[in-house]
Amino acid sequence: MWRTFGALLSGVFLGWEVDHPWSGLTLAALLLVAWHLRQLYRFERWLRDDCRRQRPQVSGIWDELYYHVQRRRQRRRDTARHLVAVLRKFQEAARAMPDGTIVVDEGDVVLWCNPAAERLLGLRSPQDIGSRLTYLVRHPSFVQFLGKHEYHGVCDFPSPIADGLPLSVRVIPYGEANRLLIASDVSRVHRLEQVRRDFVANVSHELRTPLTVIGGYLETLLDSGDLCAQKWEQPLRRMQQQSGRMQHIIEDLLMLAKLEGQGERVAMRPVAVPGMLAAIAEDGIALSGEQGHEIRVEADGDLWLLGHEQELRSAFSNLVFNAVRHTPAGRRIVIRWYQDGRGLHMEVEDNGEGIAPHHLPRLTERFYRVDRGRNRESGGTGLGLAIVKHVMSRHGGQLRITSQVGVGSTFACDFPAELALARKVVSRGSGGLGS
Numbered sequence: 001m002w003r004t005f006g007a008l009l010s011g012v013f014l015g016w017e018v019d020h021p022w023s024g025l026t027l028a029a030l031l032l033v034a035w036h037l038r039q040l041y042r043f044e045r046w047l048r049d050d051c052r053r054q055r056p057q058v059s060g061i062w063d064e065l066y067y068h069v070q071r072r073r074q075r076r077r078d079t080a081r082h083l084v085a086v087l088r089k090f091q092e093a094a095r096a097m098p099d100g101t102i103v104v105d106e107g108d109v110v111l112w113c114n115p116a117a118e119r120l121l122g123l124r125s126p127q128d129i130g131s132r133l134t135y136l137v138r139h140p141s142f143v144q145f146l147g148k149h150e151y152h153g154v155c156d157f158p159s160p161i162a163d164g165l166p167l168s169v170r171v172i173p174y175g176e177a178n179r180l181l182i183a184s185d186v187s188r189v190h191r192l193e194q195v196r197r198d199f200v201a202n203v204s205h206e207l208r209t210p211l212t213v214i215g216g217y218l219e220t221l222l223d224s225g226d227l228c229a230q231k232w233e234q235p236l237r238r239m240q241q242q243s244g245r246m247q248h249i250i251e252d253l254l255m256l257a258k259l260e261g262q263g264e265r266v267a268m269r270p271v272a273v274p275g276m277l278a279a280i281a282e283d284g285i286a287l288s289g290e291q292g293h294e295i296r297v298e299a300d301g302d303l304w305l306l307g308h309e310q311e312l313r314s315a316f317s318n319l320v321f322n323a324v325r326h327t328p329a330g331r332r333i334v335i336r337w338y339q340d341g342r343g344l345h346m347e348v349e350d351n352g353e354g355i356a357p358h359h360l361p362r363l364t365e366r367f368y369r370v371d372r373g374r375n376r377e378s379g380g381t382g383l384g385l386a387i388v389k390h391v392m393s394r395h396g397g398q399l400r401i402t403s404q405v406g407v408g409s410t411f412a413c414d415f416p417a418e419l420a421l422a423r424k425v426v427s428r429g430s431g432g433l434g435s
Contacts, residue, residue, distance in 0.1 A: 010028060039058060039062045043062070043065065043066070046066070047069070091112075094114045095114045095115055097114060097116060098116055098185070099116055099182050099183060099184045099185075100113070100114065100116040100117030100118075100119070100120040100121055100167075100181075100182065100183035100184075101113065101114045101116065101117060101180065101181070101182055101183075102114075102117050102121075102123070102133065102180070102181040102183070103178060103179075103180055103181075104133050104178065104179050104181065105177060105178055105179075106177035106178070106179075107132070108132050108133045108134055108146060109130060109131065109132055109133070110123070110128055110129055110130065110131055110132075110133050110136070111129065111178070112125075112129070113125055113128070113129075116183075117183060120159055120161075120162070120165070120167060120183050120185060121136070121137055121159065121160060121161070121167075121183055122136070122137075122159075122160050122161040123136055123137075133146070133181075134146060134147075137160060138160075139157045139158070139160065141155055141156075141157050142155055142157050142169065145169070145171075146171070151170075151171045151172065151173055151179075154168050154169060154170050155168070155169045156168050156169075156186070157169075164187075165185060165187055166185075166186050166187055166190050167183050167184065167185065167186065168183070168184045168186045169181055169182065169183045169184075170182045170184075197257055197260055200253055200256075200257055201253075201254065201257040204250045204253045204254050204257065205254070207246070207250055208247075208250050208254075211243055211246055211247050211250065212247070214239075214243050215240065215243045215244065215247065218236055218239055218240040218243065219240065221236055222236055222237065222240065249383065252383035252384070252387060253383065255314060255383075255387055256366075256383060256386060256387055256390065259311070259387065259390040259391065259394065260390065267308060268306045268307055268308070268419075269306070269307070269308070269309065270304050270305075270306060270421050271304060271305045271306070271307050271308075271309045271312055272304055273299070273303065273304060273305045273312070273337055273346070274297075274299040274300065274301045274303070274304075274337060276309070276312070276313055276316065277297050277299050277316065277335050277337055277346070278297055278299075280313070280316055280317045280320050280335075281295050281296075281297050281320065281335055283317065283320075283321075284320045284321060284323075284324050284333070287321060287324050287325075288324050290329075291324075291329035291330070292329055292330050293324055293327060293329070293330070293331060293332070293333055294330075294331070294332045294333065295320075295324075295333045295334075295335070296332070296333070296334050296335070297334075297335045297337075298334060298335070298336045298337070298338075299335070299336070299337035299338075300337055300338050300339065302422055303337065303338070303339055303344070303420065303421075303422070304420075304421040304422070305344060305415065305419055305420065305421065306419045306420075306421055307395050307415075307419060308391075308394070308395070311391045311394065311395075312391065312395075314387060314391065315387060315388040315391040315392065315413065316346060316413070318384035318385070318387055318388050319346075319348040319384075319388060319411045319413070320333070320335060320348055321384070322348075322384055322385070322411070323348050323350045323352070323409075323411070326350075326352060326353075327350045327351070327352035327353075328352055328353065331350060331351050331352055332350070332351050333348065333349070333350045334347075334348075334349045334350075335347070335348055336349070339417070339420055342414070342417075343397075343414055343415050343416050343417045343419075343420075344414070344415040344416075344417065344419060344420050345412055345413065345414055345415070346412065346413040346415075347410055347411070347412040347413075348410070348411045348412075349408065349409070349410045350408050350409055350410075351407070351408040352408055352409065353405070353406065354403045354404050354405040354406055354407050354408055354409055355370055355401075355403040355405070355409055356370075356405055357403075360401055360403060363385050363401060364385045364386055364388070364389040364399065365386065366382065366383055366386050367382035367383065368382060369382050385399070385411075388411075388413070392413055392414075392415075395415060395419065396415070396416050396419070397413060397414050397415040397416060398414050399411070399412070399413060399414075400412040400413075400414055
């Protein structure tokens, strides 16, 4: 500023000497503008060359401007070098991961993948970079899973290049629209599950025969009517009760092993659900006995279901019998069967004690009990809800549980709408099957 003021003052002084002070001031201003324009031109060329050229030797405000721009550029270069180093380390770590890692954008276009993804899914880098992942991995369940944009679950399907190698894929969203896919080899888990299923099935089969023999001898002793049987009647009946409970556990374990060993698809046939629920309600009343539960059925008589009758009967009876066992005497149990816009629903509602919220996520685990003492006394095996969950999965539905302590519980089987059948249609198509 002092230099500019001095230059203008010098122009005024020189113009004063020739009796034209304003002309001298104008000339000095034009020279200052020309000098600044020249410096601006040099500055623009220096920026155009990305600051690689040596900066011009200037002083004053232009020297400060060159200094600050160059300093900011250097900071950006240092930051970029640091980010590149971090990215390189991340890629090296991702390449070393045993799980397949794939980065896709919002259009499912592959942006990056590691060697494990090439080994497990058959991708090739860099040839497949820029291609849609659903064009490269075409398994129907994976394509459907990726298209749902639901990131809370996993998708299990066989590897497209390694026969018999089961994979489990998780999707993790990050950034604005990108997604990270992690494909894991779960063959070891599958082998352990198969070993567990085989062990349970073999042990159950081995225990079934001796338990049947023990139960038969106990029944014979109790029915003999001699003095010895009368003397030991209470211990014998206790033994009979416990052997019967063990037989129920064995039957439920065999049912679970059967459900797990079969494929996801079942032989679908028309099932008269209203009649089935009426029969199960009668069995529930017999199980209630002196407890006097009020069991009511509210079912759409013309609504049938396409499914596996034996599996559905097992699932529905488990829900009804659980309600009878765990609802205080004299309370109400309502069985509903209806259809709405979301599909078909079978609900078992009671006004019992209810279940605390922290128990609900674990109710379908094997042998999980809210109250171990109460379940043992009521004759529950802890396997009923696990069976219901498997049956619903095989029918494309799900088990929905809602409960409130002190109010009651509702266990609902939700089926997809495409399994619905009208009784009249079934009657015409099967020659009176629905009559």
